[in-house]
Amino acid sequence: MAIMPSMRHRSRAAIALPVLALSAALALSGCSSGGVQRELPGAAQSSSSTGADGTDFSVTSRNVDLKIIKAAVHLGASGGAQLEMGVTNAGPVTEHLAVVAVEGKRATLQGAPATNPLSVAGVLIASGSTASFGAANGPRVVLTNGAALKVGGTVPVMLQFGVAGMVRIDVPVLAD
Known part of the structure; x- marks a missing residue:
């Protein structure tokens, strides 16, 4: 024993x-x-406002200082659509926009090789820089459901960032 x-x-x-x-x-x-540490999701502070030319949104927390400027869906005459916006990363770490969905439909991300390349992590947004989605030579968010959208309304948009996490905003639908 x-x-x-x-x-x-x-x-x-x-x-x-x-x-x-x-x-x-x-x-x-x-x-x-x-x-570099992530804070709990509930600890972030954010603000949002929607005007005729787009939705502005900002979120700040530890290591995150992200501003989305004039986010709007632009419908082309041929039926194509893209989400146009400026995303400013004033935080101390590199950010990536990994996934975008409009009205629950996943959009296609296209990088800008010189400034905002696309990798498996998403479209790169370096610390201290602004990515102008939809601008000439900028990255793009191409919508797959543009034909179903109507000018004058708003649509829900989900943006998934690598550090900032998920952002949900309503953006106006505008004609080009």
Whole structure:
């Protein structure tokens, strides 16, 4: 019977050691992230306003200072549509626009190789820069459901950013 407590002690030690090592590794990886940490989603502060020429939105939290300027869906005469907007990243870290959906339909992202390239992470928006989506030589958000949209209304838009997270805004639909 004296052997059993010894084996029980060894099995507890065999479990405790890896758990302790994992805890230490997680703690150290959080401390060595170069000061860049994500805040809880509920801790961000945001503001939004919609005018005739587009929707403005801003969100700030730790490591996030993002402004979306004049976001609007523009319908072309041929039935094509794109989301046009300026996205300013005044935060300390590089941001990526990974996914865009308009009225629940996923849009196609196109990068601008010189300034806002497209990668598997999305369209790059460097710290301290502005991406002008829809501008000449800028990145683009091409809608797949443009024919179903009507000028004069608003549509829900979902933007998924790598650091800032998900942004939901309503934007006006305008004719080009």
